[in-house]
Amino acid sequence: MKFPLPQIVKSLFPELIWKMPAGGNALYFTFDDGPCPQVTPWVLDELDKYDAKATFFCIGKNAELYPELVELIKTRGHSVGNHTYSHTKGWAKRTGEYVEDIELANSFLNSTLFRPPYGRITKHQIKRLSARYHIIMWDIISRDYSSVVSPRKCIREVMPHVREGSVIVFHDSLKASRNLFYALPRILESVHKQGYKCRAIDL
């Protein structure tokens, strides 16, 4: 099994969103951990080349530092989601503390979309958060953040798995930039040639 953790989590928590409904050849690119001045504007320009829309799960701390980038993401037609204030791991936090961190992030993000950092979230936290947020997981992860994944490998982590409704994870972070700068333009070009439309998650 390639990604044992999400598979197990998937069966335990069917209320989480792993994939969007198929239809209209839509794909859902998502970018976590930004905004980041060295990476986010570049991502926006790459997306514009194909009139592609995406969803940016921002860390609240970064949104507080760079509010103009959050505004730029929105004005360019993309969605913004909440990825906690301090990139908190749900399994390591009491629900109250975790929700507080997310609420603090939302004062800078004002979103109804949430993605848990590391995909680590407890059943109790899901219960509390799903009253207010759509919790968006993924079905494809590029592993662009990994120093042991090459830029080419990053493309192979994505392309063979793409299907209508796929939710694909990238990162607009410095850590991921080595892989992202190589892989994203090539992946965008390939999915465009295959007739897919990249859409923002808008729930």
Ligand SMILES: [Zn+2]
């Ligand atoms: Zn993250």
